[in-house]
Amino acid sequence: MWEELGFRDNPYSPKPILANEEGSELLVGRDVELRKLMTYIRSSDTHPTLEGPNGVGKTSLVSVAGYKLLKEFEDGKPGAYIPLSSPFQLTSEDTLQSFKQRVLYAVAQQFIASRGLLKEKGYSVPDGDEIDQWLNFPLFHLTGGGASVAGFGGNATRSTAPNSSAGFSESGFVSTVMKWLKECFPSRAAGGFICVIDNLELLETSRGARELLEAIRDELLNISGLRWVLCGARGIVRSSASSPRLQGVLAEPIDVKPINDVSAExxxxxxxxxxxxxxxxxxxxAAGFGHIYRIGNRNLRNALKYCEDFSMWAYLEGNLIEDSQDKMKLIEAWMAETADRYEQDTKGVGRRAWRVFDDLVTQNGTASPSEYEQFGYRTQQAMRPQLKLLEDARLIESAIDESDNRRRTIVVTSxxxxxxxxxSGFEIS
Incomplete structure (x- = not known):
């Protein structure tokens, strides 16, 4: 479809921008936040953090910052700041041990990918065969026809399990990677691998996961050669992640707000x-995108998703037109029809629930249930039935704390x- 329309790929993809030159071009309207994040990664003794609504572009911002820092190092600027290939997420299923293993395994992989560049720039890097031994030989390949080691012997479909021999012990792997990091990056100025913990708001649903964040402070946040960036929504960094144990380790969050309408277009x-x-x-x-962007309260990811949906509909219905004004009229009609259809699914929402919804919208679509008095209720419990009706209609979503089963944050959905x-009578505020 996109080739027929003259594109090599989907221009409305809601996926995060990639860490490459193209991604750097596509990141528009983020010059201030980008400069601030890159400066913190290079120069601060604390780890930078980002806060902003879901879909605002935090992941894309971090990706481009890491790419630019890597390019600066390749071009001769001091400090080897090299991003790992993928971000991490913390959930209640993680343990300190399992998360640390994931991180150090990714670090070892990045040593392989970056070994040539680091060596060229005069850094002390581990021997390539030594890295390969740790990453590949510590696995038994389990097959239907018997076990094989490092790919030799056995047949049939394979799975893997850790080698239990002393030479490949977990403590040996951890100490080896820590040694590589210390030798390669003896000081903060030397740089380090950029590690990202994304979607930190997942911690808000589990006390155990929040405790895990504190636990990794000494085990991972203070390791020489690792520069961390933590990203989250709904004030999570300022609340759950800002415990006394993490003060002085994490920097004050960089606020990532929606880009303005001109930058969006x-x-x-x-x-x-x-x-x-x-x-x-x-x-x-551009004009149609701006229209959709404003309807959705300036959520970039959701706006792109609806542009993709509209494009699919227009292509399949044979409604592809050339004139810009006609395109705009068609988008307005499609969005109005979508809004009509969505409203038809809210029959169970009563007058009192709508009043809560309208008040929430006036607060930019986010609030805490503890602010119940602003919604005209005497207690938080009295407002809960209305929130439940709005949730069932998919008009809002709540972050629930499993430790006490209370809603911590409520936000209006796309x-x-x-x-x-x-x-609002098809008018945009």
Whole structure:
């Protein structure tokens, strides 16, 4: 479909921007936050943190920052700041041991990928065969026809399990990688691998997971050669992650707010330019994207998702047109029809629940149930039935703390913002 429209790929993809030159081009409207994050990674003795609404672009910002720092090192700037290939997430299923193993395994893999560059720049790097031994030989390959070691012997379908021999013990692997890091990055100025913990708001649902974050302080956050970036929504860094044990380890969060309307339209134009193969016919142009962006309370990821949905609909229904004004009218009609359809699914929401919803919208779509008095209730418990009705209609979502089963944060969903568009008479605030 995209090739028929003149694009080499989907220009409305809601996936995070990749850590490459193209991703650097696509990151529009984030110059201030990008400079601040790169400066903290290079120069601070605390680890930088990011806070912002889900879908605002935190993951993309971190990816581009890591890519730019790596390019600066390749171009001769002091300090080897090298991002790991993928971010980490902490959940209640993690233990300190399992998370540490995941991190150090990823670090060992990155040593392989970056060994040539580090050696060229005069860094002390481990022997390639030694890294390969730790990453590959500590596995038995279990097969239906018997066991094999390092791929030799046996047949049939294989799975893996840790080698229990003393030479490949867990403590041996950990101490070896720690030794590599210390020798390669003897000081903060020397740099380090950039490790990202994303979606930190997952910690809000489990006391055990929050305790895990504190536990990794000494085990991982203070390791020489690792520079951490923590990302989360809903004030999670300022609350759960800002315990006394983490003060002085984590920096004050960088607020990542929605980019302004002009930058949002520029970001869409840049995507069309980068993905175009020449004469392209984008189903959603800058003005249409701005319209969708504002309806959804300026959530970049959701706006791109609805642009993709509209493009699919227009292609399958044969509604691809060339004129920009006609495109805008078609987008407005499609969004209005979508809003009508979503509102039809809210029949169970009563007058009192709608009043809570409307008040929540006036607070930019986010609040804590502890603010119940602002919604006209005497107790938090009295407001709960209305929140439940709104949740069932998928107009809001709540973060629930498993330790006490209380809602900690309530936010309007993308569907909720579109229903609000209908309830507002198809006008955008």
């Amino acid at each position: 520029k970001a869409l134009l840049k995507r069309i330019e980068v993905y175009s193969m020449g004469e392209a016919n984008p189903p959603v142009e 569907r909720g913002w579109i229903v609000n568009y209908k309830r």
